[in-house]
Every structure is written in C-alpha cells, then in structure tokens.
Amino acid sequence: MSAYLATIPSPDRGVWHLGPIPLRAYALCIIAGIIVAIWWGERRWVARGGTKGTVIDIAVFAVPFGLVGGRLYHVITDPELYFTEGRNPWNAFAIWDGGLGIWGAIALGAVGAFIACRRRGIPLPAMADAVAPGIVVAQAIGRIGNYFNQELYGAHTDLPWGLEVFQRFNPEDPENLLNGVATGHIPLPESPVHPTFLYELLWNLLVALLVVWADRRFKLGHGRAFALYVAGYTAGRGWIEMMRTDTANHILGLRVNVWTSILLFAGAVAYFVIAAKRGPREAPETLVNKDARPGPDAPSEDVSASASGEPEVADEPEHAKVAADAPPETPGEPAKEPKKTDES
Numbered sequence: 348m349s350a351y352l353a354t355i356p357s358p359d360r361g362v363w364h365l366g367p368i369p370l371r372a373y374a375l376c377i378i379a380g381i382i383v384a385i386w387w388g389e390r391r392w393v394a395r396g397g398t399k400g401t402v403i404d405i406a407v408f409a410v411p412f413g414l415v416g417g418r419l420y421h422v423i424t425d426p427e428l429y430f431t432e433g434r435n436p437w438n439a440f441a442i443w444d445g446g447l448g449i450w451g452a453i454a455l456g457a458v459g460a461f462i463a464c465r466r467r468g469i470p471l472p473a474m475a476d477a478v479a480p481g482i483v484v485a486q487a488i489g490r491i492g493n494y495f496n497q498e499l500y501g502a503h504t505d506l507p508w509g510l511e512v513f514q515r516f517n518p519e520d521p522e523n524l525l526n527g528v529a530t531g532h533i534p535l536p537e538s539p540v541h542p543t544f545l546y547e548l549l550w551n552l553l554v555a556l557l558v559v560w561a562d563r564r565f566k567l568g569h570g571r572a573f574a575l576y577v578a579g580y581t582a583g584r585g586w587i588e589m590m591r592t593d594t595a596n597h598i599l600g601l602r603v604n605v606w607t608s609i610l611l612f613a614g615a616v617a618y619f620v621i622a623a624k625r626g627p628r629e630a631p632e633t634l635v636n637k638d639a640r641p642g643p644d645a646p647s648e649d650v651s652a653s654a655s656g657e658p659e660v661a662d663e664p665e666h667a668k669v670a671a672d673a674p675p676e677t678p679g680e681p682a683k684e685p686k687k688t689d690e691s
Contacts, residue, residue, distance in 0.1 A: 396631020416455025501541030568628030
C-alpha cells in the first residue's frame with residue numbers, strides 16, 4: 348500500500364459514454380488547448396495593436412489545417428500502425444484515438460494561418476509571435492490526454508513520481524486498448540514508469556513563461572517570439588523523446604522525432620538571430636485588418652489636438668473669433684463697442 352501511495356496512479360479509462368456518445372479525454376484536452384491558445388493569442392494580438400477578433404478568424408483556417416497536418420505526420424512516421432498485416436488502414440483517420448504529430452500540426456497549421464493572414468493583409472510573423480505562448484500551453488494541456496490514454500511514458504523507475512500503468516481490457520475490440528478499461532488495476536510488467544508526458548507538460552509551461560518574459564523584456568518581433576518557442580520546445584522534446592519506450596522508427600540509432608527536434612532547434616536559433624536584423628517590432632498600424640483600415644478618401648476628424656495638447660474646434664463662428672481677439676476689459680472703464688466692419 349505504501350509503495351502505491353508513493354507513485355502516481357493512472358486513470359482506469361480514457362473514454363466515457365454519455366448514452367451512445369463517447370466522451371474522449373484526449374479529444375476534450377485538444378479542444379481545451381485550442382480554446383486557451385485562441386483566447387490568449389487574441390489578448391496578445393489586441394495588446395500589440397491588432398484588430399480584435401483577428402485570431403479567431405485566423406484559427407478558422409489554421410486549426411483544421413493543423414489537425415490534418417498533425418495526423419499526416421503521425422501516419423507517415425508510423426505507417427506500420429495502420430498499413431501492415433492485421434492492421435486496419437481506416438484507423439489512420441481515427442484521430443480521436445490519439446496520434447497527432449506536433450511538427451505536422453505546426454507546419455500545416457502555418458499554411459492555413461498564412462492564407463488567412465494574406466486575406467486580411469496582416470504579417471504572419473507578427474501573428475505567430477502573438478500566439479506562440481498560447482500554442483505551447485495548448486500542447487501542455489494536450490499531454491493530459493496522453494495521461495488518460497495511458498500512453499507515451501518511459502521506462503521503469505523507482506522514483507516517487509513514478510507512474511502506475513495498468514492493463515486495460517476491451518472485450519468488443521481486444522486490439523483497441525485505448526478504449527479499454529483497467530478492471531482490477533493489474534499493473535503492467537514495467538510499472539511504475541517515468542511519466543514522460545508529465546515531463547513535457549511541465550517543460551512546455553516553462554517555455555511559455557520564457558517566451559512571455561523575453562517578449563516583454565526585449566519587444567520581440569518579426570517571428571522571433573515564435574522562434575524562441577520552437578527552440579525552447581525542441582530543446583526539451585529531444586531529451587524527453589529519448590526517455591520514451593513506445594514504438595517509433597529510428598534513423599542512425601535515434602528516434603525520428605529526436606532528429607526532427609535537432610533540425611528544428613538549429614533552424615529556430617538561426618531564424619532568431621537573423622530576424623533581429625529586421626529592426627524593432629512591427630508597428631501597430633501594420634497589424635490592423637485591411638478591411639478595418641480607413642480608406643484614402645476618409646473624412647478627417649472635426650476635433651484635433653493642438654501643439655499644447657488642447658483640442659481645437661474646426662469651423663469656429665466669425666463673431667466668436669472677434670470676441671476672442673478683443674482686449675480684456677479693465678475694471679472701471681466702459682466696455683468698448685466692437686469695431687464695425689463694412690460687411691452688411
């Protein structure tokens with residue numbers, strides 16, 4: 348009993364049913380992460396001078412592209428899970444059962460964001476900077492879904508934060524244990540294990556804090572905050588990936604995702620340095636949607652500020668100007684009549 352209390356228990360399932368409707372923890376975590384990323388990105392975008400509602404508009408393009416890209420990356424890098432003997436190829440479309448590669452999600456999501464930004468006449472790098480910390484927090488929330496799916500963990504450990512993993516059963520589909528239930532809490536042979544999904548969750552939150560701090564301190568622009576996010580995330584993903592024990596393809600002895608992390612880290616650092624030459628952060632007026640910008644024939648304001656900061660009123664009546672130009676009256680002297688003009 349004491350050994351059990353010294354570890355982290357796993358949930359007995361990752362799917363609940365509300366009548367005929369399955370409620371999947373993984374899908375709910377993905378949705379929650381997307382909501383947080385949009386909400387936070389919107390606040391940061393408006394604070395930079397952008398038009399309110401723009402991030403939601405961009406998400407309409409970026410999120411579907413990102414989901415497709417994430418699934419494509421997963422299927423391409425692990426084709427044996429779907430296209431080998433005894434496997435069901437149609438499961439490649441079963442995104443609700445888990446399996447999203449963040450690299451594909453970011454890559455194809457960026458394509459969708461680029462299309463949306465072009466339609467609205469705003470710079471993609473500035474938008475990427477605004478949503479960067481929200482994206483990495485969304486990834487952290489998504490890792491909670493891996494916890495409910497009881498997946499993406501590491502090797503056996505005796506550390507106090509080791510994760511207990513249990514055997515799950517699915518009588519309807521014995522091969523699909525993600526939809527199974529751990530009845531009796533029978534530990535798997537390797538249990539307890541390193542909760543690598545938890546390591547990545549905590550790392551992602553630290554990266555979000557780093558990006559926010561650096562962005563405020565150095566006024567990052569031109570995609571540099573996004574590059575910092577990519578560099579920070581891949582630096583952690585590399586060593587965490589090497590701790591995982593789930594099946595993965597290898598190249599020269601390293602998991603594919605480790606190589607991807609190395610390449611993206613190098614690219615992100617290079618971009619961070621090169622983009623600094625583009626000067627200060629983008630001007631706020633460049634972040635306004637083209638539909639919200641005033642046209643060239645827009646009328647000027649009737650009230651403007653003078654050099655002293657006091658408002659000046661346009662089209663002041665002539666008699667008011669005359670009264671304003673008249674000398675002040677001296678106490679004890681009769682008021683002078685205003686000078687008559689020749690105008691009738």
